[in-house]
Amino acid sequence: MWRNVAPRVAQLSPLERVRLRRIAVRYALHGWEVTPGACLARSRFVCGRAGCPTVGCHPALEEWQQGASADPARVATWWRSRPHGVLLPTGRAFDVLEVSAHLGRQALDTVRTHPAGEGVRGPVVVTPTGRWMFLVRPGDPLRPELEHCFHVVRHGVGSWIPAPPTRLPEGPVRWAVAPEQARWRLPDSYLVQNALVEALRAAGVRLTTELLPGHLPLPRRGC
Structure with a gap:
């Protein structure tokens, strides 16, 4: 299958492939497990697995959860000949709280001025x-008022995210705050969730469960 798609996949230069490998290895050196992503071929992704129906960004390895690694030597081998995307499994070194751009900017402003500082x-x-x-410390669930809120998605065990400098059809993935x-x-997951709650309230989103001292939680009805 690779022989048929190689001309389209080869849109990235060898230098870009080396850059992808170098950054993937750097993630691994800091203890972040990595798995190779399917290669971008024009507007779709090709993983090389015969019959794979997925055209969006996805892992190149069928058993990616078992195959993901933080071993720099092993990670380097995946980028020797193919310009794979760089995917980071979640629920291991970190969880991820995913939000829209508007909410993300507001939350980041809140985080930057938070009295807890770097924490x-x-x-x-x-x-x-x-x-x-x-990216937050792994293991903590969403606060009750965020659990059924479609504005916030938590990525834990069994999920992954595309990491910079992976390229999607719309453009490259980047860091707003680099590691x-x-x-x-x-950071502590709940501290970041607090910032997201503040940003949601500032945006006028009604949260159904208020965790205030001396008050019982309201029934969950979504947001």
């Missing part, structure tokens, strides 16, 4: 389709 600031990924992804800016530290 609430962490890496933030931005996709060219306008999704903002806050180096955050010193590769991850």
Whole structure:
């Protein structure tokens, strides 16, 4: 199958492939597991698996959850001949809170001025389709008022995100806050969720469960 699609996949230069490999290895060196993504071929993604029906961004490995690795040597081998996207499994080194661009900007402004300082600031990924992804410490569920709120999506075990400099048909994935800016530290999930709640309230979104001292939670009705 690769022989048939190689001419279309080869739109990235060898230098770009080396860049993808270098950055994927850097993630691995910091303990972030990596899995190769399907290669962008014009407006669709090709993973090389015969009969794969998925044309959007997706893992190149069929058993990607078992195959993901933080071993720099193993990660490097995946980019020796193919310009794979760089995908980061969630629910391992970190979880991800995904929101819209408008909410993401507001939440980031809240985080930057938060009295907890660096304890609430962490890496933030931005996709060219306008999704903002806050990397946080893994394991904590969403607050009750966010659990059924379609404005916030939590990526945990069994999910993944595209990482910079992966290219999507609309453009490259980038960092709004790079890991180096955050010193590769991850904030507490609930502190970032608090910032998202503040941003949602500022945007006029009604949250159905208020966790206020001395008050019982309201029935969950979504948002």
